[in-house]
Amino acid sequence: xxxxxxxxAIEPFLPLFDLDEAELAARxxxxxxxxxxxxxxxxxxxxxARVGEWVLLMSWRHLDVxxxxxxxxxxxxxxxxxxxxxxxxxxPDQQRSRLLSVRSYDARGWMLDxxxxxxxxxxxxxxxxxGDERAAWLHVHNARRGCYACRVDRG
Numbered sequence: 001x002x003x004x005x006x007x008x009a010i011e012p013f014l015p016l017f018d019l020d021e022a023e024l025a026a027r028x029x030x031x032x033x034x035x036x037x038x039x040x041x042x043x044x045x046x047x048x049a050r051v052g053e054w055v056l057l058m059s060w061r062h063l064d065v066x067x068x069x070x071x072x073x074x075x076x077x078x079x080x081x082x083x084x085x086x087x088x089x090x091x092p093d094q095q096r097s098r099l100l101s102v103r104s105y106d107a108r109g110w111m112l113d114x115x116x117x118x119x120x121x122x123x124x125x126x127x128x129x130x131g132d133e134r135a136a137w138l139h140v141h142n143a144r145r146g147c148y149a150c151r152v153d154r155g
Contacts, residue, residue, distance in 0.1 A: 042078040
């Protein structure tokens with residue numbers, strides 16, 4: 001089964017990197033320094049920030065659909081991120097090391113299925129969820145803190 005794991009596009013975040021703290025606060029964004037590793041998972045690069053690296057913490061609409069499942073949630077973006085990561089047929093280490101909530105959606109944004117799994121099991125779950133022909137994409141979330149992690153599409 002071919003699939004594509006994608007981070008968020010970088011373009012909406014680039015203008016934020018040059019803003020001062022007051023300008024960020026006016027947008028509901030906080031700049032903070034990573035003080036543990038892992039612990040500050042970037043949703044663009046799909047890598048955790050290293051200790052001492054600056055990240056932006058903000059709310060992000062990760063599921064922009066016209067259904068009751070529309071959702072926003074907290075995300076981190078590393079200020080050194082410069083391109084969205086896409087991994088074909090490969091789960092990033094960031095997801096392999098966490099407890100995950102994985103949700104399957106149809107093309108209209110209606111949830112079809114969901115599981116809570118150890119990240120090491122994500123690779124096996126993807127073909128099972130895409131075995132349902134109605135499944136258009138998957139959203140992966142960190143189960144413990146609940147924040148959006150990445151999207152998985154059919155390859």
